[in-house]
Amino acid sequence: MARRITLKDNLQESRLFLRRTLAAILVAFLLLLVLLGRLAYLQIVSHEHFRTLSEDNRVRIEPVPPTRGLIFDRNGVLLAENLPSYRLDIVPEQVDDLEATLDRLGELIEIRTQDIERFHRLRQRMHRFEGVPLRLHLNDQEVARFAINRHRFQGVDIQAGLTRHYPLRSQAAHAVGYVGRINENDLQVLDEKNYRGTTHTGKTGIEKTYEDVLHGTVGYQQLETNAQGRTLRVLERQSPLPGSDLYLTLDARLQAAAEAAFGEFNGSAVAIDPRDGSVLALVSLPGFDPNPFVKGIEYDRYQALQRNPDQPLFNRALRGQYPPGSTLKPFVGLAGLELGVIRPDSHVFCPGFYTLPGKERLYRDWKRSGHGHMNLHDSIAQSCDVYFYDLARSLGIDRMHDFLAQFGFGERTGIDIVGELPGLLPSSEWKRRARNEPWFPGETLISGIGQGFNLTTPVQLAAATAALATYGDFYQPHLVKALHAPDSPGLQPVFQPQARRIPHSDIRNWDEVIQGMIDVVHGPRGTARAIGEGLGYRIGGKTGTAQVFSMPQEEDYEYDPEEIAFRLRDHALFIAFAPVDDPRIAVAVVVENGGSGSGVAAPIARQILDAYFATQDSETP
Amino acid sequence: MEINPGSGTRRTLMQRLHLDGMLLLGLLGLCVLGLVVLYSASGQSDAVLQRQLIRLGLAFVVMFVVAQIPPSLLHRWTPWLFGAGIGLLVAVLVVGDVGKGAQRWLDLGVIRFQPSEVMKLLVPMMIAWFLADARLPPDARRLLGAGLLIIIPTLLIARQPDLGTSLLIASAGFFVLFLAGLSWRLLATLGVLAGALLPVLWYFMHDYQRQRVITFLNPEQDPLGAGYHIIQSKIAIGSGGLYGKGWLNGTQSHLEFLPERSTDFIFAVLAEEFGLVGVLLLLGVYAFILLRGLYLATRAQDTFTRLLGGSLSLTFFVYLIVNTGMVTGLLPVVGLPLPLVSYGGTSMVTLLAGFGMLMSIHTHRRLLQS
Numbered sequence: 001m002a003r004r005i006t007l008k009d010n011l012q013e014s015r016l017f018l019r020r021t022l023a024a025i026l027v028a029f030l031l032l033l034v035l036l037g038r039l040a041y042l043q044i045v046s047h048e049h050f051r052t053l054s055e056d057n058r059v060r061i062e063p064v065p066p067t068r069g070l071i072f073d074r075n076g077v078l079l080a081e082n083l084p085s086y087r088l089d090i091v092p093e094q095v096d097d098l099e100a101t102l103d104r105l106g107e108l109i110e111i112r113t114q115d116i117e118r119f120h121r122l123r124q125r126m127h128r129f130e131g132v133p134l135r136l137h138l139n140d141q142e143v144a145r146f147a148i149n150r151h152r153f154q155g156v157d158i159q160a161g162l163t164r165h166y167p168l169r170s171q172a173a174h175a176v177g178y179v180g181r182i183n184e185n186d187l188q189v190l191d192e193k194n195y196r197g198t199t200h201t202g203k204t205g206i207e208k209t210y211e212d213v214l215h216g217t218v219g220y221q222q223l224e225t226n227a228q229g230r231t232l233r234v235l236e237r238q239s240p241l242p243g244s245d246l247y248l249t250l251d252a253r254l255q256a257a258a259e260a261a262f263g264e265f266n267g268s269a270v271a272i273d274p275r276d277g278s279v280l281a282l283v284s285l286p287g288f289d290p291n292p293f294v295k296g297i298e299y300d301r302y303q304a305l306q307r308n309p310d311q312p313l314f315n316r317a318l319r320g321q322y323p324p325g326s327t328l329k330p331f332v333g334l335a336g337l338e339l340g341v342i343r344p345d346s347h348v349f350c351p352g353f354y355t356l357p358g359k360e361r362l363y364r365d366w367k368r369s370g371h372g373h374m375n376l377h378d379s380i381a382q383s384c385d386v387y388f389y390d391l392a393r394s395l396g397i398d399r400m401h402d403f404l405a406q407f408g409f410g411e412r413t414g415i416d417i418v419g420e421l422p423g424l425l426p427s428s429e430w431k432r433r434a435r436n437e438p439w440f441p442g443e444t445l446i447s448g449i450g451q452g453f454n455l456t457t458p459v460q461l462a463a464a465t466a467a468l469a470t471y472g473d474f475y476q477p478h479l480v481k482a483l484h485a486p487d488s489p490g491l492q493p494v495f496q497p498q499a500r501r502i503p504h505s506d507i508r509n510w511d512e513v514i515q516g517m518i519d520v521v522h523g524p525r526g527t528a529r530a531i532g533e534g535l536g537y538r539i540g541g542k543t544g545t546a547q548v549f550s551m552p553q554e555e556d557y558e559y560d561p562e563e564i565a566f567r568l569r570d571h572a573l574f575i576a577f578a579p580v581d582d583p584r585i586a587v588a589v590v591v592e593n594g595g596s597g598s599g600v601a602a603p604i605a606r607q608i609l610d611a612y613f614a615t616q617d618s619e620t621p
Numbered sequence: 622m623e624i625n626p627g628s629g630t631r632r633t634l635m636q637r638l639h640l641d642g643m644l645l646l647g648l649l650g651l652c653v654l655g656l657v658v659l660y661s662a663s664g665q666s667d668a669v670l671q672r673q674l675i676r677l678g679l680a681f682v683v684m685f686v687v688a689q690i691p692p693s694l695l696h697r698w699t700p701w702l703f704g705a706g707i708g709l710l711v712a713v714l715v716v717g718d719v720g721k722g723a724q725r726w727l728d729l730g731v732i733r734f735q736p737s738e739v740m741k742l743l744v745p746m747m748i749a750w751f752l753a754d755a756r757l758p759p760d761a762r763r764l765l766g767a768g769l770l771i772i773i774p775t776l777l778i779a780r781q782p783d784l785g786t787s788l789l790i791a792s793a794g795f796f797v798l799f800l801a802g803l804s805w806r807l808l809a810t811l812g813v814l815a816g817a818l819l820p821v822l823w824y825f826m827h828d829y830q831r832q833r834v835i836t837f838l839n840p841e842q843d844p845l846g847a848g849y850h851i852i853q854s855k856i857a858i859g860s861g862g863l864y865g866k867g868w869l870n871g872t873q874s875h876l877e878f879l880p881e882r883s884t885d886f887i888f889a890v891l892a893e894e895f896g897l898v899g900v901l902l903l904l905g906v907y908a909f910i911l912l913r914g915l916y917l918a919t920r921a922q923d924t925f926t927r928l929l930g931g932s933l934s935l936t937f938f939v940y941l942i943v944n945t946g947m948v949t950g951l952l953p954v955v956g957l958p959l960p961l962v963s964y965g966g967t968s969m970v971t972l973l974a975g976f977g978m979l980m981s982i983h984t985h986r987r988l989l990q991s
Contacts, residue, residue: 051859
């Protein structure tokens, strides 16, 4: 029975459905009729009206990219500017015989096969009425030669634009960075609307970090065009808002002097104003010329830079992680005093080596004959290893870690350039986590003299030195001092320097350590006493040497034996601040394969300090 | 699964493939017409054409696969799929990716996926399933239940916010109700109620949605801003006249006056280049597809498939009306593509999956013994 009812229902329901479907069709056709009526109104009744509008419709809206902000050093020396450049565009729609035109152009202007390949590639993606770039960066002669012959080339034209240029070339290249063509990855983060018409974006350094400040805001212009789409005149223009100019804390003269001071050596130096964390110089050698990157560096040249065993593209100041060696000793010494493990007059006898109780292994001092009876002050000035082996053992690795962490070791300083590495400040907890191994007592000893697992970057070392020099004011290092927005008259500061105070337990402990550092340079037995001669100001410093454990492995590169010997030489380090009474500059110098901290790194540091005070004297009346 | 009694019954190749020849012909015709217009609208870009062809190919494969699923199986899965769909919509609101200012996407690691798109199929399926369970026309309790089943996903999608899709989903659900015999009197009451609710809707609208309504009412007010779309589109259509400016000769579209000319406003390119004649041809193809779809629905053997088939065909038509209404300035700018013609892939797959269901409904019929 039930089944019969269902069947009956089905029939009835199918009838209902049919009726409803017919009603729906009726409504649908009524709607279509309305639509057709509208179309007939637009296309037949008002056709003339709209045709006229369409023919007059010669107004196109085009984005006008903003001019990128300039970058100056602290004294107004130009570090990044925009130079006029010319490119050759072809509008495919207006060219009858493309191949012939390319041939004829080739007689006037050098056009390489890769230019043609790129042109065809771009052409696929662009509209036929748009100008497709054929040659970029025409020189003046080429511009002139084409201008004379322009009438022969329908649909070919020269477009003027601005290209980023770095007048100081390799100088400070690692700080300023460079711009390059916008690629797929950049598009993910950039505001598409604001970058309409923009071709380049900051890739590294300041150019990248301050991209949003430097770029500006896009403008628009209404263009009247002829029937082929060629621009006749500009009807209305909403000007773009240029990017802000940046004034860096960097001093170009100091930067140049610092780079020159290294001579043929590779390495890095960072100079910081300890009073506010301003970076005065940021050296990473060898440098590189950023200008080819703007135009799109050729593959061969890029490969050569990449394969260069000296790694010019590698930003050593931020990413070079070196063992701090003996430059860590003042900080370890301060830890001993502040934590009450030692007192200024605590003595240790240095026979030239150290052993752990019950162990046979000898931990050697750099001075084989030993330093004799040593206190902290003398151990810093003469860089006694045995004293710090003993102190490290008393402190233990974890107390040492916690104290040194206050100076920013093992952590990114937060400097305003991307890509900084954190270095490594070991602890027993770190070793368990990273290596799944327990901490061995012997490792504590070598950590006490800045070897073993310890790694620091030059910028970290400079920031820590600055914090020591100011009795515990730790400033985040920064490179940008102020910006000049186009719509405001004056300079606006970018940073409000804020010190993180490192707590004191007794100010005399700091005096003691700093006195030791002064005697590194000015004491009769100081390791860097050689640079103390003829100084017009007083320096606190500390030498260091770092063992080279491995060297860069480049498969395609064949080392000759002399070269290997050189590349296995120790890195030389020196940290310094001056003048000691009121420190205005703190510097960390790392000389790769320099061999000796006192012989190589300290003189470089002195040259940097000399240059700094020379510029200061010439500046202040 | 398939019962095929009567040795005398011969099944054509099309039937064995579970396809409907007439419908397929209409769809393919529409796609060819669309590609011709798209080639011109994209500035003769081979790359765009290629990508569209790949998407279309993919969508037709999906249609073919869906056509192989017997309706009985669809019927069984419907409530589960619907439940899962609602879950995904909630997930989108909670963890979804924001793309172009609206939260519509769900990132599944491998693919990004738009649950609201699938709801275009799941809502009519669910309502048809729910109503087919009892006698038709539905009683008050069923109506209320169906109403809830429509309103919940509609509001969830409107929150994303995606006005176009929520409109489509609401109408797909409504069509099922209408085809199931919703009484005319109730229909009239609902109409009046909807009119009264308009101000409330206005209150809940986002600024950009309100802006669209204002622009629709008075496009000349903001000729370089929001009204630019409609003004330029009207000029393109009107200047096309009876016979059009000829293929690839549309000045409006080629000189970049017409925005979104490959996607939502592609109808204006067609009207400019092919004139009223071209438009009539296009509308003819759409009408043919609609009629064939509805015909297939009336031939369905049970209430569920009948209601589903009818609703899917009518929803397809809603796309057409809303899009052309928008481009000709009859309706406000709601971001709906011209089905199977506009450049872009998400709705294409859903639409063809729907037609796959229609074909499945038609070709999986049990042959009754005479």
